[in-house]
Amino acid sequence: MTQSSQTTTSERLDPYFGDFGGQFVPEILLPALDQLEQAFIDAQNDPAFQQEFQHLLTTYLGRPTPLSLCQNLTKGSPVKIYMKREDLLHGGAHKTNQVLGQALLAKRMGKTRIIAETGAGQHGTATALACALLGLECIIYMGRKDAERQQPNVFRMELMGAKVVPVDAGSGTLKDAVNEAMRDWTASYPTTHYLLGTAAGPHPFPTIVREFHRMIGAEAKAQILEAEGRLPDEVIACVGGGSNAIGMFAEFIDEPGVRLTGVEPAGKGVATGEHGATLSAGKPGVLHGCRSFLMQDADGQVEESYSVSAGLDYPGVGPQHAYLHAIGRAQYTSVTDEEALEAFQLISSHEGIIPALESAHAMAYAIRRAKESNKPEILVVNLSGRGDKDIDHVRRILAQRGEQS
Amino acid sequence: MSQRYSQMFSSLKARQEGAFVPFVTIGDPDLATSERIIRTLIDAGADALELGLPFSDPVADGPVIQAANIRALRHHITTQQCFDLLARIRADYPEIPIGLLVYCNLVVANGTSAFYQRAAQAGVDSVLIADVPLREGVRFIPEAQAQGIAPIFIAPPDASEATLKGVAQASEGYIYLLSRSGVTGANDDVNAPAAELIKTLNNAGGAPALLGFGIARPEHVQAAIAAGAGGAISGSAVVRIIAEHEHKPEAMLTALAEFVRTMKAATQAK
Numbered sequence: 215m216t217q218s219s220q221t222t223t224s225e226r227l228d229p230y231f232g233d234f235g236g237q238f239v240p241e242i243l244l245p246a247l248d249q250l251e252q253a254f255i256d257a258q259n260d261p262a263f264q265q266e267f268q269h270l271l272t273t274y275l276g277r278p279t280p281l282s283l284c285q286n287l288t289k290g291s292p293v294k295i296y297m298k299r300e301d302l303l304h305g306g307a308h309k310t311n312q313v314l315g316q317a318l319l320a321k322r323m324g325k326t327r328i329i330a331e332t333g334a335g336q337h338g339t340a341t342a343l344a345c346a347l348l349g350l351e352c353i354i355y356m357g358r359k360d361a362e363r364q365q366p367n368v369f370r371m372e373l374m375g376a377k378v379v380p381v382d383a384g385s386g387t388l389k390d391a392v393n394e395a396m397r398d399w400t401a402s403y404p405t406t407h408y409l410l411g412t413a414a415g416p417h418p419f420p421t422i423v424r425e426f427h428r429m430i431g432a433e434a435k436a437q438i439l440e441a442e443g444r445l446p447d448e449v450i451a452c453v454g455g456g457s458n459a460i461g462m463f464a465e466f467i468d469e470p471g472v473r474l475t476g477v478e479p480a481g482k483g484v485a486t487g488e489h490g491a492t493l494s495a496g497k498p499g500v501l502h503g504c505r506s507f508l509m510q511d512a513d514g515q516v517e518e519s520y521s522v523s524a525g526l527d528y529p530g531v532g533p534q535h536a537y538l539h540a541i542g543r544a545q546y547t548s549v550t551d552e553e554a555l556e557a558f559q560l561i562s563s564h565e566g567i568i569p570a571l572e573s574a575h576a577m578a579y580a581i582r583r584a585k586e587s588n589k590p591e592i593l594v595v596n597l598s599g600r601g602d603k604d605i606d607h608v609r610r611i612l613a614q615r616g617e618q619s
Numbered sequence: 620m621s622q623r624y625s626q627m628f629s630s631l632k633a634r635q636e637g638a639f640v641p642f643v644t645i646g647d648p649d650l651a652t653s654e655r656i657i658r659t660l661i662d663a664g665a666d667a668l669e670l671g672l673p674f675s676d677p678v679a680d681g682p683v684i685q686a687a688n689i690r691a692l693r694h695h696i697t698t699q700q701c702f703d704l705l706a707r708i709r710a711d712y713p714e715i716p717i718g719l720l721v722y723c724n725l726v727v728a729n730g731t732s733a734f735y736q737r738a739a740q741a742g743v744d745s746v747l748i749a750d751v752p753l754r755e756g757v758r759f760i761p762e763a764q765a766q767g768i769a770p771i772f773i774a775p776p777d778a779s780e781a782t783l784k785g786v787a788q789a790s791e792g793y794i795y796l797l798s799r800s801g802v803t804g805a806n807d808d809v810n811a812p813a814a815e816l817i818k819t820l821n822n823a824g825g826a827p828a829l830l831g832f833g834i835a836r837p838e839h840v841q842a843a844i845a846a847g848a849g850g851a852i853s854g855s856a857v858v859r860i861i862a863e864h865e866h867k868p869e870a871m872l873t874a875l876a877e878f879v880r881t882m883k884a885a886t887q888a889k
Contacts, residue, residue, distance in 0.1 A: 237754060240773065393678045401801030510728065515692065
């Protein structure tokens with residue numbers, strides 16, 4: 215992790231995935247993005263960096279995570295559902311993988327201050343814990359509305375030494391927090407790393423985030439081969455910005471026999487306009503540094519997304535997903551709030567696992583598949599996070615419906 | 620390509636003056652008032668105009684201009700209404716250079732070529748896309764040129780010589796030179812404009828540079844011109860006057876005219 219261990223190469227990574235991706239940022243940020251790209255290339259080729267990252271993944275985060283077979287949910291169906299248990303990772307979700315990787319990169323670049331955006335507070339919490347561990351200053355931008363809705367997460371971040379800055383601009387939600395972090399970075403990049411939370415944003419973020427989550431799919435692949443002696447028929451993950459999905463898909467993209475399915479939030483139904491199903495219902499556009507799919511009006515003004523699950527509530531999506539969608543390598547479907555809430559309860563009551571509402575979207579689709587199929591198929595689902603954070607929210611929704619007091 | 624920028628710079632040069640270029644967001648605080656504001660800026664002595672199309676996510680802008688975008692979008696104004704307003708201004712002021720400052724998604728939403736065509740029909744001379752750096756700009760330059768629109772790129776204060784040369788070669792009409800890093804805003808920390816930067820741009824055969832970000836007082840304009848810039852762009856300071864007088868349009872227009880006259884006077888050799 216010393217600067218002297220850097221080797222300089224002139225190779226550059228491809229900033230594009232087909233027509234998607236790129237670096238749509240003010241000119242002033244390009245040197246920061248170039249520096250980050252170079253540091254990432256060097257780190258990937260530096261055994262000392264890899265060793266340190268691996269060591270923390272194992273001893274601090276608790277990798278590898280298990281692959282659990284659903285015992286009860288699929289009774290009566292020939293389909294087996296395996297869950298990749300990212301809910302068991304320190305921090306409670308997959309997010310900590312790439313956060314730790316980027317925090318180590320920031321140290322490698324000699325940066326002392328970390329900024330990040332957060333929606334519900336999951337990425338902010340992951341960033342705060344990594345900064346506490348590695349001794350970095352930590353500023354989290356959070357929409358004011360989100361900060362008010364997610365007081366426990368604000369307190370969690372503050373406990374770990376982060377400063378949470380509420381963002382009033384715009385709608386006061388995730389998209390505005392991203393805008394504010396980017397504004398900070400245009401003035402602070404010499405000392406500050408912007409620790410982007412998903413596989414979107416300008417190049418090289420989508421590539422870095424994918425590579426620092428790649429172990430999710432790599433472990434799952436080895437584990438399913440061990441358990442079943444063959445590759446799965448389908449790999450499934452929920453998609454908001456798309457980081458857990460791309461980490462899960464990366465190792466399977468070159469396995470043509472494995473179907474890849476991303477599950478987007480249909481919210482109250484795609485037809486209502488209140489959803490976050492960017493790939494299913496949006497169109498190509500440019501937001502937050504990359505060309506990808508986008509929820510937008512006829513003039514190109516970005517629309518607000520909606521989902522019961524804050525982690526999927528984003529009007530954009532990572533550019534590699536847009537590419538996989540465009541070439542047909544992955545399929546993207548959607549699941550409503552209603553279906554996700556049902557899956558949330560089913561997985562809790564049948565498997566003894568309370569999933570994050572985000573992951574419940576992926577599971578809802580898998581459960582639907584198991585019901586409809588009469589073939590002995592193997593599905594691997596990324597159970598990307600645990601649902602503790604969602605307990606109050608779900609309880610309130612169910613109480614309103616009179617299902618529970 | 621229109622000759623309005625080159626004609627402006629050569630006639631200013633003959634008079635030994637620099638350019639004063641105010642910026643406002645079209646539709647702020649509403650379309651009708653915005654049109655009166657733009658006419659007032661011109662009548663008070665603005666040499667050229669830099670105008671923003673309101674956008675939902677203006678990442679390169681600080682709080683003052685963000686608020687202008689929000690005020691404009693409150694009324695759900697469309698890109699077409701903005702172009703219609705520009706066409707009316709152009710009809711009455713055939714000489715003044717008009718630049719658009721936009722965000723990329725508004726340009727690509729209905730086809731890049733169609734956007735430049737609509738801009739040209741409305742009498743726009745140049746388009747600067749705040750979130751398109753030179754590296755991505757190569758896709759936009761030919762489409763702009765095909766419609767007679769000058770592409771403008773930003774020269775940041777800490778740019779490498781290669782970037783400055785690229786910006787100088789790709790920009791037509793003028794070059795937008797940043798006084799400092801960060802986002803737009805009149806926060807009194809304008810750095811001394813780097814004469815070195817301007818020299819590099821000039822040596823690369825670039826169009827005259829207009830210095831922007833944080834230009835709020837006459838001495839900022841004087842310093843820009845003394846360093847070799849062709850003039851200065853003032854955005855947040857202008858927009859702040861609009862915000863302060865949002866519900867008193869007559870007082871707003873009076874204050875704007877006074878501000879433009881003061882800033883314009885600073886471009887004239889004493």
